[in-house]
Structures are given as structure tokens and as C-alpha cells.
Amino acid sequence: MSMRLQVVMGEGEYGEIRAAAERRRMNVSEWVRIVLRDARERDARAKAPAVREGRPPYGEARTPFPGRVRIELDVKEDLLEAVRERYHLSSPRAAVEYALARAAVRPMSKDEALAMQGAGWEGNLDTLRSGDPGAAW
Structure with missing residues (x-):
């Protein structure tokens, strides 16, 4: 009913x-x-x-450093050392922070963009720019 x-x-x-x-x-x-x-x-x-x-204590994460997140990483030691040596960084923490900041903020280099060439997109930018969206597909 x-x-x-x-x-x-x-x-x-x-x-x-x-x-x-x-x-x-x-x-x-x-x-x-x-x-x-x-x-x-x-x-x-x-x-x-x-x-x-069994409910976990939800709420705000409390860290001693506001605006920061505490995480545990499992990183290959040789990669970490390579970053430290290449950029003359003093600690593993500095290497991780540098790598994250670089990946998040830095624009793609020309070499990185060229490496993506042939990544699977088969469109034509000139056709897209012409204003006829049906012709691009």
C-alpha cells in the first residue's frame, strides 16, 4: 500500500x-x-x-603542524637517494617534499610533453579549432 x-x-x-x-x-x-x-x-x-x-573516532585530523598531513611511505631507497643527490637536499623528507611540490606545481617541460606524443589521442586540433565539432570525430 x-x-x-x-x-x-x-x-x-x-x-x-x-x-x-x-x-x-x-x-x-x-x-x-x-x-x-x-x-x-x-x-x-x-x-x-x-x-x-566499533566506530572509529571521526572528525578533524589533529596534527602538530596545521595544513600538513602525516603519511607513511614505502619508497625505493635508490630513488630517494637519487633525488637527494641530484637536487642537493639534506634529508629524505626534503626529497619527498621537493618531488611532490615539483609534480604538483611545475608545468610540464617540452621533453615531457614530447614524451606524451602518441599517447592515444587521434584527433586533429586544427579541425577542432575550425568550430565544426562534428568534423573532429
């Missing part, structure tokens, strides 16, 4: 819910049913004794 649920809310909140449903190509009632079902399942899992008792 189906039941009807009526919910009173402001226009703004309803608009947000409607937009969320449209993004998933659903109508509002379908989206609300899914969200309510998920909430019910989360609530049931939270009440389960095994989950409640």
Missing part, C-alpha cells in the same frame, strides 16, 4: 531540491524517495551494536 507524504518548505529550498533532482534526471518525488531511503538505512546502520561500538 502506498502512502502520501506532504512536506511544507520554502520556495528556495524546494527550488534547490528540484534542481538536485533534475541534475540526476529524476522527478522530485523519485529523488526524495531515494534520499529518504538512504537516510533510513544510515540511521539503521548507526543503531547496529557492532557499528556503534
